[in-house]
Each structure stands twice: as structure tokens, then as C-alpha cells.
Amino acid sequence: MKIAVATKHYETVSGHAGQTAYWLLYDLGGFKPGMALPEPSRIELTKEQFFHHFQDDAPHPLDGVDLAVVASAGDGFVRHLKKRGTEVLVTGETVPDQALSKIIAGEALAEPRFDITTSLCKLRDLFSRH
Numbered sequence: 315m316k317i318a319v320a321t322k323h324y325e326t327v328s329g330h331a332g333q334t335a336y337w338l339l340y341d342l343g344g345f346k347p348g349m350a351l352p353e354p355s356r357i358e359l360t361k362e363q364f365f366h367h368f369q370d371d372a373p374h375p376l377d378g379v380d381l382a383v384v385a386s387a388g389d390g391f392v393r394h395l396k397k398r399g400t401e402v403l404v405t406g407e408t409v410p411d412q413a414l415s416k417i418i419a420g421e422a423l424a425e426p427r428f429d430i431t432t433s434l435c436k437l438r439d440l441f442s443r444h
């Protein structure tokens with residue numbers, strides 16, 4: 315299983331996922347309970363690869379990800395990733411490793427915080443190609 319976490323400069327879980335440049339990618343393929351979390355790969359998207367701009371006309375650096383963990387996301391982003399085979403999990407957790415540890419352990423995550431950009435994205439998504 316591969317899990318990507320949207321981040322602000324690889325430090326905290328980021329909202330407005332459709333405009334997020336910095337992602338941590340955890341490959342849990344050989345992971346077993348009790349093991350330390352694997353070191354994530356760092357992915358930096360170009361503006362053309364941001365999901366708000368991406369045209370679905372080429373491979374994407376986040377292709378093959380099973381779960382995207384974000385602090386906020388619009389409906390268009392969620393639909394867009396679902397088409398690519400990726401589920402989206404919105405959380406109020408701020409530390410990527412802590413969020414991932416809770417997901418693996420099946421623990422409840424912190425509720426998402428209010429993000430005005432999500433409201434703006436919902437309005438934009440009414441007219442979106444997604």
C-alpha cells in the first residue's frame with residue numbers, strides 16, 4: 315500500500331490539496347506492525363502537476379497511490395483522485411508521521427479544521443472539469 319501525505323514544505327499536513335506542491339510518499343509494501351515507519355520519498359510537484367491544473371494527459375508522480383492524506387480538499391480533488399484509483403482521507407492531524415501511525419493502527423484521526431479554501435473550492439468545483 316502506498317500513502318501520500320500533502321504537506322507544507324514536508325513538515326505539516328497541508329490543506330488545499332489541489333494546490334499542494336510538497337508530498338510525502340510512504341511505501342508500506344513490506345511494512346509489518348511493530349516496525350518503524352519507512353522513510354518517505356519526497357515528491358515536489360510542478361505547477362502543471364498540481365491537481366487544479368493537471369490535464370490527465372500524462373503520467374503523474376502520485377499515480378499508484380492508494381490513499382492521499384490531506385488537511386482539506388474540494389470535491390473536485392476527491393473525484394479527480396478517485397478516477398485515478400486513490401482514496402482521499404481528510405484529517406485535522408498536523409504531523410505526517412503521527413497521522414500515518416494512527417491510520418496503520420486503526421485509531422481515530424483528529425477532525426478536520428475549518429479551511430476557507432475548501433468553501434471556495436466547492437464553489438469552483440461547481441464549474442470544474444472534474
